[in-house]
Structure formats: C-alpha cells, structure tokens
Amino acid sequence: MTTTTSYLLSSSSSSAPLHTFKVLRRTLWNRIFALIFTLAILSLFVHHFICLLGSTNTTTFFLHFTLLFSDVILSFMWATTQSFRWRPIRRSVYPENLIQVTRDRDFPKLDVFICTSDPYKEPPMGVVNTALSVMAYDYPSDKISVYVSDDGGSELTLFAFMEAAKFATHWLPFCKKYRVEDRCPAAYFSSSHCRSTTHAEELKMMYETMKMKVESVVDRGCVGDEHIKTDKQREAFNWWAHGFTRQGHPTVVQVLLETGKDKDITGVEMPNLVYVSRQKSKASHHHFKAGALNVLLRVSAAMTNAPLILTLDCDMYSNDPTTPLQMLCFMLDSKMSKYGYVQFPQRFHGINKNDIYGGENKRLFQINPIGMDGLAGTNYVGTGTFFRRRAFFGGPSSYVSAEKPELNPNHVVDKSIQSEAVLEMAQSVASCEYENGTRWGYKMGFRYGSLVEDYFTGYQLNCEGWDSVFYHPDRAAFWGDIPINLDDVLSQNKRWCVGLLEVAFSKHSPIIFGTKSRGILMGLAYSHFAFWGIWSIPVTIYAFIPQLTLLNGVSPFPKVSEPWFFLYVFVFLGSYIQDCLDFILMGGTFHRWWNDQRMWLIRGISSYFFGTIDFFLKSFGISTFGFDITSKVIDDEQNKHYEQGIFEFGVASPLFVSLTTAAIINFIAFSVGVTRLILGHNKLEEICIQLFLSGFGVVNCWPVYEAIVLRNDKGKIPLKNTILSSVLAFSLYSFSYCLTSKI
Numbered sequence: 019m020t021t022t023t024s025y026l027l028s029s030s031s032s033s034a035p036l037h038t039f040k041v042l043r044r045t046l047w048n049r050i051f052a053l054i055f056t057l058a059i060l061s062l063f064v065h066h067f068i069c070l071l072g073s074t075n076t077t078t079f080f081l082h083f084t085l086l087f088s089d090v091i092l093s094f095m096w097a098t099t100q101s102f103r104w105r106p107i108r109r110s111v112y113p114e115n116l117i118q119v120t121r122d123r124d125f126p127k128l129d130v131f132i133c134t135s136d137p138y139k140e141p142p143m144g145v146v147n148t149a150l151s152v153m154a155y156d157y158p159s160d161k162i163s164v165y166v167s168d169d170g171g172s173e174l175t176l177f178a179f180m181e182a183a184k185f186a187t188h189w190l191p192f193c194k195k196y197r198v199e200d201r202c203p204a205a206y207f208s209s210s211h212c213r214s215t216t217h218a219e220e221l222k223m224m225y226e227t228m229k230m231k232v233e234s235v236v237d238r239g240c241v242g243d244e245h246i247k248t249d250k251q252r253e254a255f256n257w258w259a260h261g262f263t264r265q266g267h268p269t270v271v272q273v274l275l276e277t278g279k280d281k282d283i284t285g286v287e288m289p290n291l292v293y294v295s296r297q298k299s300k301a302s303h304h305h306f307k308a309g310a311l312n313v314l315l316r317v318s319a320a321m322t323n324a325p326l327i328l329t330l331d332c333d334m335y336s337n338d339p340t341t342p343l344q345m346l347c348f349m350l351d352s353k354m355s356k357y358g359y360v361q362f363p364q365r366f367h368g369i370n371k372n373d374i375y376g377g378e379n380k381r382l383f384q385i386n387p388i389g390m391d392g393l394a395g396t397n398y399v400g401t402g403t404f405f406r407r408r409a410f411f412g413g414p415s416s417y418v419s420a421e422k423p424e425l426n427p428n429h430v431v432d433k434s435i436q437s438e439a440v441l442e443m444a445q446s447v448a449s450c451e452y453e454n455g456t457r458w459g460y461k462m463g464f465r466y467g468s469l470v471e472d473y474f475t476g477y478q479l480n481c482e483g484w485d486s487v488f489y490h491p492d493r494a495a496f497w498g499d500i501p502i503n504l505d506d507v508l509s510q511n512k513r514w515c516v517g518l519l520e521v522a523f524s525k526h527s528p529i530i531f532g533t534k535s536r537g538i539l540m541g542l543a544y545s546h547f548a549f550w551g552i553w554s555i556p557v558t559i560y561a562f563i564p565q566l567t568l569l570n571g572v573s574p575f576p577k578v579s580e581p582w583f584f585l586y587v588f589v590f591l592g593s594y595i596q597d598c599l600d601f602i603l604m605g606g607t608f609h610r611w612w613n614d615q616r617m618w619l620i621r622g623i624s625s626y627f628f629g630t631i632d633f634f635l636k637s638f639g640i641s642t643f644g645f646d647i648t649s650k651v652i653d654d655e656q657n658k659h660y661e662q663g664i665f666e667f668g669v670a671s672p673l674f675v676s677l678t679t680a681a682i683i684n685f686i687a688f689s690v691g692v693t694r695l696i697l698g699h700n701k702l703e704e705i706c707i708q709l710f711l712s713g714f715g716v717v718n719c720w721p722v723y724e725a726i727v728l729r730n731d732k733g734k735i736p737l738k739n740t741i742l743s744s745v746l747a748f749s750l751y752s753f754s755y756c757l758t759s760k761i
C-alpha cells in the first residue's frame with residue numbers, strides 16, 4: 019500500500035477500538051505543492067494583466083480577456099480541489115470488537131430503502147436481486163426491513179417481488195448455511211464460487227424458473243390470470259384494474275413478508291419485505307427520488323421505525339454480507355453520535371479494461387470523499403449510505419419534530435405491520451397531498467430543490483452540524499451498473515451538472531452558506547461539485563481559441579524563448595501530474611487515468627456546456643427539466659463495442675455536436691500548424707503552445723475521428739451530425755477570420 023501511516027488515530031479510547039483512521043502521508047506534499055502552485059497561478063495572472071495592458075486593439079484585448087477569464091475559472095476550480103488534498107484520511111474497522119459493546123440480538127433495527135422507477139429501464143429482476151442481496155445480510159433477519167419504492171407504479175415490479183418473497187425463503191438459509199459471499203443470486207450463480215452440489219443446483223433451477231416467469235410477464239407487459247394464485251394477490255393486482263397509470267394512481271402498500279409471521283424453510287424468521295408505490299397525480303409535484311425517499315421515511319416510520327436506514331438504488335446490490343457490521347463500528351461508537359451517515363463508495367461492475375467512459379468516476383466516488391472525510395465529512399452519493407434516522411429531523415442539537423408524533427424517530431411501533439391502523443397510516447403518509455404545509459423536503463427528510471437530491475441532502479445535513487464518515491473497504495460493499503454508451507454517460511452528467519448548478523446559484527450556495535456553516539474547506543469542497551458546470555467555460559475556450567488563432571496566424575501565448583513559457587509548462591504539467599498521481603495512488607492505472615481525463619474534456623464540452631445552458635434557460639423560465647433515468651438494460655451490440663473499448667456514438671445526440679466540432683477544428687489546426695512548420699512559414703518557437711494544445715486535442719479526440727471516418731457500424735457518428743458539425747466548424751473559422759483580420 020502506498021499510503022503508509024503517518025499517525026494512527028482511534029476515536030475510541032478502549033484497548034480494542036471499533037475503528038481507527040490514518041492521515042495519508044501525501045498530506046504534507048500536497049500542502050507544499052499547493053503553496054508553490056498558488057505562486058505559479060499568481061504569476062500567470064501577472065502575465066495576463068501585462069498582455070491585457072499591452073493589447074493594441076479591441077480584438078486582442080478581448081482575446082486576452084477571454085484567456086484570463088478561463089484561467090480564473092480554472093484557478094478557482096483548482097483552489098476548490100485543495101480541500102480534498104488538505105487532509106485525506108483512510109479508515110479501518112474492527113467488527114470483531116463489536117462484542118465489547120453489544121450482542122447480536124441487541125443490534126439496532128435496520129430499514130433498507132430501494133428505489134426503482136421504470137420496469138423497462140430498470141428490469142425488475144435487477145431490483146429483486148438487489149433486495150435479495152440485502153435481505154441475506156449477516157445481520158439478524160428480524161432486524162431487517164426492506165422497503166421497495168416503485169415510482170414506475172408497475173404491477174410487473176410487484177409481481178417480481180411476490181416471486182422473490184417465495185424464493186427468499188430458500189435463498190436466505192442457503193446463503194447462511196454455506197456462508198455464501200455473493201448474496202446477490204444473479205452474481206452468485208454466474209460466479210466461479212457457485213457450488214456444484216445438488217442443493218446449489220436446485221436453487222439455481224429455482225432462480226432460473228423465477229427469472230423466466232418474471233421476464234415473460236415483463237415481456238407481455240401485464241400479469242396474466244394464470245399467475246395469480248391467492249386472494250391476497252388478486253386483491254393487490256386489483257389496484258391496476260381501473261385507470262391506473264404511471265403518472266396517476268393511488269398509493270399501493272403491499273406487505274410481502276412479515277417478521278414474526280413468515281419463516282424460511284428452516285423455520286428461521288424472514289425479514290420484512292414491503293412494496294410501496296406512492297400516490298401519483300399529474301396535479302402535484304412528486305420531487306423525483308427525494309420525494310420517493312421521503313415517502314419511504316414515513317411509511318417505514320409507521321411500520322418499523324428503525325433507527326438506522328440504508329438507501330440503495332435498484333442496481334446497487336450488496337457484495338459483502340458483513341457491510342452492516344462494518345457500519346455498526348461507527349454507529350455504535352458513542353463518541354460518534356454527531357455522525358449522521360456512513361457512506362460506502364459507489365463501485366461498479368462490468369467496467370471495461372481501460373474504462374473508456376471514466377465510468378468508475380474515481381475522483382467523485384473515491385478520491386474526493388477521503389479528502390472530505392478528513393474535514394467534517396463526506397458527501398452523500400445517493401446509494402450505499404447508512405443513515406441515522408434522527409439525522410433527517412434537524413441538526414444534532416436542534417431537533418425538528420414531525421407533524422405526527424408517530425413519524426418521529428423516537429416513536430416505538432408496537433403493532434404488526436399488517437395491522438389495520440398501521441396500514442392505514444402508511445397509506446395516508448404516502449399520498450400526494452400529505453406533504454403540503456409540512457417541512458418535509460425543506461427541514462426534514464431528503465431535500466427538494468435540486469436534481470441531485472443526494473448531494474443537496476448530504477450538504478444540508480453537514481451544514482446542520484452532522485458529520486459523516488466515508489468507509490472504503492477492500493472488498494466492495496456494493497456493486498452497481500454503469501451506462502455503457504456515450505450518450506447515456508453524457509446525459510447522466512448533464513443531469514448532475516444541472517442539479518449541482520441549482521445548488522450553486524441558490525441561497526444555499528456552498529461558497530457562502532456552506533463556508534459560513536462548516537468553514538472554508540468544507541465550503542470549497544461542496545463548491546467544487548456545485549460549480550462543475552463552469553468547467554465548460556475553460557474547456558470550451560481551450561478547445562477552440564488556441565486552434566482558431568493558430569489558423570489565423572495570431573499568437574496570444576508566450577514564445578518558447580520567453581520565461582512565461584515555462585510558467586505555462588509548469589502549470590500544465592504540475593496540475594496534470596498531480597491529478598495522475600492522485601488517481602494512481604488510489605489504485606488506478608495510467609491508461610484508466612488517461613481515459614478519465616479525456617472524459618473530463620468531453621464532458622466539459624458537452625454535458626457541462628449544455629447543462630449550464632439548460633440551467634440558465636430554466637432560470638429564465640424558458641425551459642424545464644426532469645430526472646431522466648439512466649438505463650440499466652444492456653444492448654448486446656453496444657455491450658460488444660464496450661467490451662472491446664470502442665466508443666458508441668450511434669444516436670444523433672446534440673451532445674455530440676459540440677464535441678465533433680471541436681474535434682474537426684483541432685484536427686485542422688494541428689495539420690495546418692505542422693504543414694506551416696514544414697514549409698517554414700511558422701517557427702516552432704512562436705506556435706509551440708498552440709500546436710501542443712491542438713495536438714493534445716487531436717489525441718484526445720481520436721475516437722471521434724474513427725467514428726466519423728473509419729467506422730461503418732451502428733456506433734459511428736451519424737452523417738447528419740458530422741455535416742452539422744462541419745458547418746459549425748466552418749462558421750466558427752470564418753467568424754474568427756473576420757475578427758482577427760483587423761489585428
């Protein structure tokens with residue numbers, strides 16, 4: 019391990035700690051480098067001012083001003099990343115010591131929330147696998163309750179869960195008997211750990227039968243009469259009988275398994291399993307996932323009211339049955355009562371060798387969180403998070419009470435979850451109107467007002483005084499799906515970008531409100547995410563200006579013989595090398611880092627660019643945006659390309675237009691630059707920086723050229739897109755020609 023102990027700290031004073039952490043040794047180097055880099059940035063500004071003052075006409079003034087502006091933004095973003103490098107820490111846990119503070123049977127109850135919202139983009143079998151993997155946790159079954167929120171309001175999903183409830187009575191004892199590690203059935207049956215005994219074969223058969231049944235129902239689009247066996251089932255599916263649509267339907271709460279009543283085939287208690295589809299009506303805003311989670315908070319309060327909550331997306335299945343014990347190491351430490359949540363990293367299976375789309379999001383999900391963890395706490399990333407229920411009701415020392423006493427975290431439920439009173443309560447708190455006039459979404463629960471409800475909620479909790487923990491075990495706690503085509507990746511990033519800008523430009527902007535609440539470093543860390551969208555400004559400027567000026571024979575950058583040239587070299591190499599080191603020290607490879615930086619550029623020019631425009635259009639009331647769910651379905655041909663590491667363009671997405679335009683301009687600028695050098699029309703010393711930047715653009719855009727010219731499959735860039743981009747590139751060139759002809 020490259021991160022040796024600089025000092026070891028434990029927050030528990032007893033001889034056998036539950037958890038410890040170490041501050042990474044790179045901290046010192048990071049701080050020294052931050053100082054040197056700050057001086058370099060200041061010098062760069064001096065250079066920019068000299069150029070601005072020396073400009074002889076408005077065009078050159080404007081040119082230098084644009085470059086200054088873009089460097090100001092780069093510097094701001096660089097400054098925000100210093101918060102992640104200030105004090106990164108790594109934690110360890112010792113679940114074997116839990117016995118000193120509690121016994122198994124006294125473990126706190128755990129409510130698990132799983133969200134799904136579309137049976138076609140999120141196949142029910144995937145959701146079921148996620149649920150089964152957590153139901154089988156190494157945790158007392160009678161302490162676990164799994165609540166599934168179905169925003170798709172789909173009888174197909176309910177049907178899948180009815181089947182899963184039956185299968186679970188076999189699966190759970192099997193896992194425990196053989197100490198199975200992969201408790202997600204799909205993962206287990208396709209892994210090499212799958213036993214080849216008759217018992218395992220039997221289970222596999224059972225699983226396959228269930229899968230076939232569920233998939234055939236999904237293909238048909240409805241649950242046929244032949245599948246409805248009991249009166250209880252008929253009653254449940256009756257909800258779908260009249261005028262039930264996805265956007266307009268009553269609340270459906272269906273208890274599929276109840277602890278105390280339902281037993282597995284060996285006679286051991288089953289966990290609770292509850293299906294919830296909240297009421298929907300076109301007339302009221304449902305606040306996307308945050309709304310769904312708040313409904314689950316209330317429904318679960320009415321039914322079990324566990325003090326600990328795990329939130330999961332439907333595609334994030336558990337990969338380690340001991341995860342709850344690791345979490346308890348923090349939650350049961352009495353000195354950690356101010357810690358509101360424990361975040362496990364989002365990790366993804368099925369990433370191709372070199373991670374062409376940067377799907378791992380290493381910086382977002384692994385590198386930055388260890389930095390924030392060393393300050394006041396990491397951000398919440400929507401899934402793989404264990405919360406204290408209390409954290410949703412005001413700060414650690416400023417309690418906000420719910421409007422109904424039964425919903426408060428200290429309320430003890432003493433009735434069966436299927437009793438009439440409890441079911442009635444669950445129905446009523448899941449209705450559309452319930453939140454009107456209450457503090458849900460603003461002072462309580464998951465927060466509204468941003469498309470990235472996870473980021474916004476974690477941020478608000480941190481601001482209210484809750485700290486949080488990031489725990490990154492070697493064995494991934496959860497595995498999730500990643501989008502495997504470029505359009506999905508870019509659209510997802512665009513949604514994130516819009517949601518983050520909503521926070522950046524709100525009264526809760528982290529730069530002011532965050533800094534005031536939790537200090538400058540936390541303010542900067544949260545600002546780093548909030549202002550993601552503005553990356554688009556420097557990325558776009560550097561993708562076009564050096565290239566267009568090169569084509570027009572103008573050079574706004576220092577010559578090789580000038581000392582300022584070395585400043586540019588230092589700033590570029592310094593930031594790139596540090597970034598690469600951060601990546602590799604976190605277990606990444608050079609190749610993956612390269613692809614990750616390429617995706618950063620691509621996102622800058624597409625997702626962030628269009629996301630920022632969308633955000634401002636919405637702010638002026640010109641357009642609206644929603645939560646487009648990322649597809650978890652795998653198309654065979656796309657998957658083949660992805661496995662081979664080939665980019666998938668395929669659709670005529672507007673997100674590709676700016677990218678293709680930049681690719682064309684960079685290619686032309688680089689070719690023209692090299693030709694002029696060979697012909698002796700230009701000296702390398704004059705155009706070195708511009709030529710380098712164009713060449714860098716060309717190398718990064720390589721997959722785009724392949725997709726325009728060399729490929730003939732479905733994943734190539736549609737001709738329409740190429741023509742549009744060429745026209746745009748030509749217009750940009752003509753425009754720049756007119757401007758620079760006056761210089």
Ligand SMILES: O=c1ccn([C@@H]2O[C@H](COP(=O)(O)OP(=O)(O)O[C@H]3O[C@H](CO)[C@@H](O)[C@H](O)[C@H]3O)[C@@H](O)[C@H]2O)c(=O)[nH]1
Pocket residue numbers: 133134135136140167169305306307310330331332333399400401469470471472510513514517645646647648649
């Ligand atoms: O109206 C909605 C929309 C979405 N979801 C669920 O939210 C989850 C995340 O949606 P997904 O399309 O997978 O979004 P991603 O961009 O992949 O998710 C990341 O970003 C989201 C914020 O944009 C977070 O909520 C997620 O936890 C985080 O993994 C899924 O389980 C959905 O079913 C709902 O329940 N209701």
Ligand SMILES: [Mn+2]
Pocket residue numbers: 331333648
């Ligand atoms: Mn997702």
